[in-house]
Amino acid sequence: xxxxxxxxxxxxxxxxxxxxxxxxxxxxxxxxxxxxxxxxxxxxxxxxxxxxxxxxxxxxxxxxxxxxxxxxxxxxxxxxxxxxxxxxxxxxxxxxxxxxxxxxxxxxxxxxxxxxxxxxxxxxxxxxxxxxxxxxxxxxxxxxxxxxxxxxxxxxxxxxxxxxxxxxxxxxxxxxxxxxxxxxxxxxxxxxxxxxxxxxxxxxxxxxxxxxxxxxxxxxxxxxxxxxxxxxxxxxxxxxxxxxxxxxxxxxxxxxxxxxxxxxxxxxxxxxxxxxxxxxxxxxxxxxxxxxxxxxxxxxxxxxxxxxxxxxxxxxxxxxxxxxxxxxxxxxxxxxxxxxxxxxxxxxxxxxxxxxxxxxxxxxxxxxxxxxxxxxxxxxxxxxxxxxxxxxxxxxxxxxxxxxxxxxxxxxxxxxxxxxxxxxxxxxxxxxxxxxxxxxxxxx
Amino acid sequence: xxxxxxxxxxxxxxxxxxxxxxxxxxxxxxxxxxxxxxxxxxxxxxxxxxxxxxxxxxxxxxxxxxxxxxxxxxxxxxxxxxxxxxxxxxxxxxxxxxxxxxxxxxxxxxxxxxxxxxxxxxxxxxxxxxxxxxxxxxxxxxxxxxxxxxxxxxxxxxxxxxxxxxxxxxxxxxxxxxxxxxxxxxxxxxxxxxxxxxxxxxxxxxxxxxxxxxxxxxxxxxxxxxxxxxxxxxxxxxxxxxxxxxxxxxxxxxxxxxxxxxxxxxxxxxxxxxxxxxxxxxxxxxxxxxxxxxxxxxxxxxxxxxxxxxxxxxxxxxxxxxxxxxxxxxxxxxxxxxxxxxxxxxxxxxxxxxxxxxxxxxxxxxxxxxxxxxxxxxxxxxxxxxxxxxxxxxxxxxxxxxxxxxxxxxxxxxxxxxxxxxxxxxxxxxxxxxxxxxxxxxxxxxxxxxxxxxxxxxxxxxxxxxxxxxxxxxxxxx
Numbered sequence: 001x002x003x004x005x006x007x008x009x010x011x012x013x014x015x016x017x018x019x020x021x022x023x024x025x026x027x028x029x030x031x032x033x034x035x036x037x038x039x040x041x042x043x044x045x046x047x048x049x050x051x052x053x054x055x056x057x058x059x060x061x062x063x064x065x066x067x068x069x070x071x072x073x074x075x076x077x078x079x080x081x082x083x084x085x086x087x088x089x090x091x092x093x094x095x096x097x098x099x100x101x102x103x104x105x106x107x108x109x110x111x112x113x114x115x116x117x118x119x120x121x122x123x124x125x126x127x128x129x130x131x132x133x134x135x136x137x138x139x140x141x142x143x144x145x146x147x148x149x150x151x152x153x154x155x156x157x158x159x160x161x162x163x164x165x166x167x168x169x170x171x172x173x174x175x176x177x178x179x180x181x182x183x184x185x186x187x188x189x190x191x192x193x194x195x196x197x198x199x200x201x202x203x204x205x206x207x208x209x210x211x212x213x214x215x216x217x218x219x220x221x222x223x224x225x226x227x228x229x230x231x232x233x234x235x236x237x238x239x240x241x242x243x244x245x246x247x248x249x250x251x252x253x254x255x256x257x258x259x260x261x262x263x264x265x266x267x268x269x270x271x272x273x274x275x276x277x278x279x280x281x282x283x284x285x286x287x288x289x290x291x292x293x294x295x296x297x298x299x300x301x302x303x304x305x306x307x308x309x310x311x312x313x314x315x316x317x318x319x320x321x322x323x324x325x326x327x328x329x330x331x332x333x334x335x336x337x338x339x340x341x342x343x344x345x346x347x348x349x350x351x352x353x354x355x356x357x358x359x360x361x362x363x364x365x366x367x368x369x370x371x372x373x374x375x376x377x378x379x380x381x382x383x384x385x386x387x388x389x390x391x392x393x394x395x396x397x398x399x400x401x402x403x404x405x406x407x408x409x410x411x412x413x414x415x416x417x418x419x420x421x422x423x424x425x426x427x428x429x430x431x432x433x434x435x436x437x438x439x440x441x442x443x444x
Numbered sequence: 445x446x447x448x449x450x451x452x453x454x455x456x457x458x459x460x461x462x463x464x465x466x467x468x469x470x471x472x473x474x475x476x477x478x479x480x481x482x483x484x485x486x487x488x489x490x491x492x493x494x495x496x497x498x499x500x501x502x503x504x505x506x507x508x509x510x511x512x513x514x515x516x517x518x519x520x521x522x523x524x525x526x527x528x529x530x531x532x533x534x535x536x537x538x539x540x541x542x543x544x545x546x547x548x549x550x551x552x553x554x555x556x557x558x559x560x561x562x563x564x565x566x567x568x569x570x571x572x573x574x575x576x577x578x579x580x581x582x583x584x585x586x587x588x589x590x591x592x593x594x595x596x597x598x599x600x601x602x603x604x605x606x607x608x609x610x611x612x613x614x615x616x617x618x619x620x621x622x623x624x625x626x627x628x629x630x631x632x633x634x635x636x637x638x639x640x641x642x643x644x645x646x647x648x649x650x651x652x653x654x655x656x657x658x659x660x661x662x663x664x665x666x667x668x669x670x671x672x673x674x675x676x677x678x679x680x681x682x683x684x685x686x687x688x689x690x691x692x693x694x695x696x697x698x699x700x701x702x703x704x705x706x707x708x709x710x711x712x713x714x715x716x717x718x719x720x721x722x723x724x725x726x727x728x729x730x731x732x733x734x735x736x737x738x739x740x741x742x743x744x745x746x747x748x749x750x751x752x753x754x755x756x757x758x759x760x761x762x763x764x765x766x767x768x769x770x771x772x773x774x775x776x777x778x779x780x781x782x783x784x785x786x787x788x789x790x791x792x793x794x795x796x797x798x799x800x801x802x803x804x805x806x807x808x809x810x811x812x813x814x815x816x817x818x819x820x821x822x823x824x825x826x827x828x829x830x831x832x833x834x835x836x837x838x839x840x841x842x843x844x845x846x847x848x849x850x851x852x853x854x855x856x857x858x859x860x861x862x863x864x865x866x867x868x869x870x871x872x873x874x875x876x877x878x879x880x881x882x883x884x885x886x887x888x889x890x891x892x893x894x895x896x897x898x899x900x901x902x903x904x905x906x907x908x909x910x911x912x913x914x915x916x917x918x919x920x921x922x
Contacts, residue, residue: 006790007790007794008790008791008794009787009790009791009792009794009795009798009865010531010786010787010791011528011529011531011720011787011795011865011866012794012795012798012865012866013866013867013868014798014801014868014869018868018869019801021869022801022805022869023801025805025808025809026804026805026808031797031798031800031801034800034801034804034818034820035669035700035800035820036669036671036818037669037697037700037701038671038673038674040674041673041674041701041705041706041707042700042701042705043573043699043700043701043702043705046699046789047567047570047571047699047788047789047792048570048789049567049570049784049785049787049788049789049792050788050789051785051786051787051788051789051790051791052785052786052788053786054533054786057533057537057782057785057786058533058536058537058540060785061537061540061560061778061781061782062540062541062542064556064559064560065540065541065542065543065556065557065560066542066556067555067556067559068542068545068549068553068554068555068556068557069553069554071549071553073546073549075546075548075549077548078769079546079547079548079769079770081544081546085498087498087501087502089539091501091502091505091506091509093535094505094506094509095514095515095516095530096509096510096512096513096514096516096517097509097512097514097724097725098514098530098535098722098724098725099514099515099516099517099527099530099722099723100512100513100514100515100723100724100725101520101522101525101527101723101725101726102723102725102726103725103726104522104848105513105836105837105840105845105846106899106902107837107840107894107897107898107899107900107901107902108512108513108840108845108894108897108898109511109512109513109725110508110511110512110898110899111464111507111508111509111510111511111512111898112508112512112725112726114464114466114508114511115505115508115725116725117466117913117914117915118466118467118468118915120913120914121466121468121914121915121916122493124913124914124916125491125492125493125914125916130913130914130916130917131913131914132913132914134726135726135727137582137583137586137728137768137773138582138768138769138770139769140766140768140769141582141586141767141768141769167769169766169769169770170769172745172765172766173765173766173767173768173769175765176589176593176764176765176766176767177626180596180626180627180628180629181626181628182628222482222486224485224486250491251477251480251482251487251488251491252482252486252487252488253485253486253487253488254488266769273544274544274545274546274547275544275774275775276544276545276546276547276557276770276771276774277547277768277769277770277771277772277774278582278728278770278772278773278774278775278776279769290911296726297911297913298913299907299908299911299912299913300907300912300918301902301903301904301906301907301912302902302903302906303899303900303901303902303903304892304900304901304902304903305900307899307900309899309902309903311902311904311907313904313907313908313911313913314908314911315908316908318618319585319618319619319621319622320617320618320619320851321618322618322622323618323621323622323631324621324622324624324625324631325625326618326622326625328622328626329585329586329588329589329619329622329623329625329626330583330585330586331583331584331585331617331618331619332583332584332585332714332716332723332726332727332728332729332731333583333726333727333728334582334724334726334727334728334773335724335725335726335727335728336722336724336725336726336727336728337724337727337728339724339725343501343505345493346467346494346496346501346504347498347501349473349493349494349495349496350473350474350475350491350492350493350495351473351475351495353491353493354475354477354480354491357480358479358480358481361480361481361482362481385482385483385486406550406553411546411548411549411550411553413548
């Protein structure tokens, strides 16, 4: 690297002789001459950011990350982690995948397009719906896009029904996506961690565009009345949207056969470790809505030699063509996360997916029954079918329990004055017994 | 130089016999759910998916990766996307122990995570000249939408509910009008002047008491610096509007001019463009938004603040709420910080200098007309009598990811070329020779291209007319 001045970015390949030859070809003396920025708005100060070596940065950032307390997380509430097989990291880090962009030139993008097509096919198999797009940003924005889709289908309807236990962050994103298009969001009641069907029925009217339900919901409970809810929705001319995830869908009744019209969720429960909330928005719907769908779609066609070929399709829905009339403003999406989801799902195969989903039922059963034996603890708080997590009721104040457990090395969430949400998956299940012991000590 | 392309086999398996089948054509397996402990009405009866071993999968995906062209494969001239080199070490930084945290961790238990975010907020603010930054928007378009929501909240906080228009140059990125529309705004498109920049008269005519904001890219999508930006800013401000900076082209200006100093009130940064986080086949990226102090209280919740005892999450007083379920695309943010620290002041300045030098050098070597000058980090050439999309297909045979085509519309048969700072002189010479060779080729050569890619020319019309969007819809004969 001695050819290169120390003032240079390590990622610009120009030798001083190159720069000189290029400038001389252009007839300029200095690179500065290529800029004609008016003097009053030139920046002559510095950012005061010292350049560092790779080694220095790794050491420095590792030192910063070490300030995070090494707690064992029993956290879920809509964001879950499972073991990620090494195949996922190694394949997804292949630089052809990692350093490519949107497949505007399909002839040199067949590989990534095929992976996205396989991802879409996976979601189609899991949801039973005919269309899955190749990704949205995350769970919350997928709910927002679903609501907007329902509005394009029924332009005169302006109300979205959501459960009263919906995570506030998802509600906030949904409001931001829809409020400027004239939608109102209304909560419907839940009882014992499931939809209160009787009360819900009264809320349907001819201005409801979509009802949103979750299974597993934010109490970890599986919704038991999806079919009834979708029938109610359809009777009043509304759409039914289900929020879920691909692991749960591996065993749950197929949404399309329950009358669900749109499925959303975070598909990164397969493919990504905990990434401080980063995910990939799952989005699937009936084929009736094909030309109203947001996001990118990969389809199969043929090339000039009559061989199978993959391509982005129906792009006239998208912002780069339709501009202000596009079905969504999304451009850059989460394709690489979808690729990781596809690889993880393929690695597990149908047996592995079903086994992982079974664990998501068995582990909370095991943990809740152990916690339930503790005096002053009621777990789970409601007798539902739970998936990964469940609500625990404690006589002691929930925040006190959270703080005492933290001292013992565990992170859990309080969701009420006397209610905790406890999540257990394959990534923390080896700590179950120690956690139960800690819980016992904290409670007594 | 010969007119025939060198023999590249771009992203291609050369033998027909190893064309990679779909996973579903390998070992589809139906598995019953008999052993799953759920009542029959809650569970499906079976699950049918491919069942393959790890070695089979490793080979499947490796072959697919070899049929994919990335920045590491060769020049990637896709204008407005800044396809620069993505440093490898940032991938290692993003998997350091301690980087993987659940988003519901209490702030005092993740001081490291918050310090990383805070540091990036501060550096981005400095680079843009802004007073405060949110890292939440997960892409550039999400940043635009966040900006639109802030603009709306700001005007409404002033009791100003009548501003329902966003002004956008006709050459703006498609996400600009789409994001404005998502925010409930009417978009007013203004034409460019003969120099390719904002038409001041058209802007004056478009400005009114209904103007909420002007969205602008600088350099604009023709690669031109808006020399009258100070005047534009004062006009917009005088009309009571705000000025929004689309950060797509910030890679031209690092360390030379800051959006704030030009008069912008609000901006987004594309970390996957300017700060080299990998584009991942379409994403993820991140679109942090920076604002001047009068807009700070409207930022999405939460932002990271520094307190006496460390770092904390803070909900701005008049927050617009959330634009992502949690804190955005965390892994991209970590990689962006690592990149910024690696380059430092001098490296960032050098990146922009070389990006502009490369574009100008390449522009001077190709024999296509470039109607608008002087340009910075990218330029729009016209392929004249040749169809720009056909030129792009033919460039594939020369081992180049072609420019963005037929956009912006202001140039007929547009080729929007952005070589970035990552290419060296000899590669630029080769790219120019390829462009110039294509210029001399006849229609039939162009129409039959590409020939050395994984697929020959792909039939887009059939794909859209008879959509096959999953393997379930696939006729086995295809």
